[in-house]
Amino acid sequence: MSSTLSTLTILGPQGDQTMTWDETDARSVEEVRREFDRLVKGARWWAYAYPATITDAVAGVADRATPEVIREFDPTAREILLAPQIAGG
Numbered sequence: 273m274s275s276t277l278s279t280l281t282i283l284g285p286q287g288d289q290t291m292t293w294d295e296t297d298a299r300s301v302e303e304v305r306r307e308f309d310r311l312v313k314g315a316r317w318w319a320y321a322y323p324a325t326i327t328d329a330v331a332g333v334a335d336r337a338t339p340e341v342i343r344e345f346d347p348t349a350r351e352i353l354l355a356p357q358i359a360g361g
Contacts, residue, residue: 276294276350277292277293277294278292278293278294278295278347278349278350278351278352279291279292279350279351279352280292280293280304280307280308280351280352280354281351281352281353281354282307282311282354283353283354283355283356284356285356291303291304291307292304293347295347295348301347304345304347305345305347308345308352308354309345311354312343312345312354313343315356316357317354317355317356317357318341318354318355318356318357319341319342319343319352319353319354320339320340320341320342320352320353320354320355321339321340321342321346321349321351321352322339322349322350322351322352322353323349323350339353
């Protein structure tokens with residue numbers, strides 16, 4: 273059985289950060305889940321889950337589709353994007 277890495281991209285004020293996990297590897301899932309929870313639940317960032325990566329979509333092997341806003345970490349997502357809330361005024 274071949275595994276596929278999924279990606280968490282954090283769009284931070286000091287630059288972007290990327291973390292990867294393999295849903296069959298409990299250690300990598302837990303590491304990414306902790307960071308997701310710290311930002312989404314603790315710092316109130318927005319999280320968007322994509323069913324396919326942008327690389328897959330460009331290659332034509334998957335449809336990128338519209339992201340879904342999530343509040344709980346989904347280890348089956350192919351890509352999750354985190355962005356800080358922007359204050360309006």
